[in-house]
Amino acid sequence: MSFDTSPVLQAWRSRGRRVTAARRAVLEGLCRAGCAADVRTVYRLAKRVHPRLGLVTVYRTLDLLAREGWVQRWEEGGVVRYELDQPHHHHLVCLGCGQVRRWDRCPVPVESGATVGGFLVTGHRLELLGYCPTCREVMR
């Protein structure tokens, strides 16, 4: 995927965090995983880069990236998914097979920084739920 990881590494170094082989590998795995990857997938792909990588470190690094705002974290059907921060977009989720597809429109008119009922809104999450072409076929 087209994601430049050097700003992340740079930010880490400047804040006194260490740029380790394990963290590089997780970032690389995330890049290769593409849209909305689950932890296992990131682990599997990152392990190709750095075979002695532990699953714990994947959890830790994903959490770090999420806290620092480099990745989005969300859950669907009991599965936690992460993806590198990209131009704002949403997702189509298949209720049949769990597949996720990117949807680039955004119909939500609430700006980040706006206030709704006393809440300071910093973002939003939107998924369209339904059935992918394959699952529609199976259902008929």
Next chain:
Amino acid sequence: MSFDTSPVLQAWRSRGRRVTAARRAVLEGLCRAGCAADVRTVYRLAKRVHPRLGLVTVYRTLDLLAREGWVQRWEEGGVVRYELDQPHHHHLVCLGCGQVRRWDRCPVPVESGATVGGFLVTGHRLELLGYCPTCREVMR
């Protein structure tokens, strides 16, 4: 909350399911819990009605209700939430304390039954993320 449980009970009886004290209690707990309650909350409230209620039965009944379409199920920050089916609405979620408030507007123009990129869309999920008045105060 204003939710009439008798259609649920009636539907159960007509399909050969039994209307038990445990199931009534879970429904009652759900009513009392209001907007987007987690399983523990439903359990705690339902137990007041039927003290010997087991947590397992809460899971089972919530799952049953969800499968039959009487409740919505969603997850936020690792917490599974259920709520009785109501007029379509969304939620404001506080990233500080996890509190959930109802938001009645819906800016999503995709009708149920529409097709987006080959997906048959049957619904959607939208949450505004941010900070509640209390958590905003704490942050300053």
Next chain:
DNA sequence: GTTCAGTTGAAAATGAGTTTCGATACATCC
């Protein structure tokens, strides 16, 4: 090269949710 705090990974712990199974209690039929 030496130093040392930040980081790692194996193993153990945690905890939400599920499965199992003997006991219980709805619904039905006298």
Next chain:
DNA sequence: GGATGTATCGAAACTCATTTTCAACTGAAC
């Protein structure tokens, strides 16, 4: 109202994702 058969119940065992612990390791700085 009682007897019957089966759906349901709840305690306990289990599963599995995620977190915690801790001794070993290794980037970064000097």
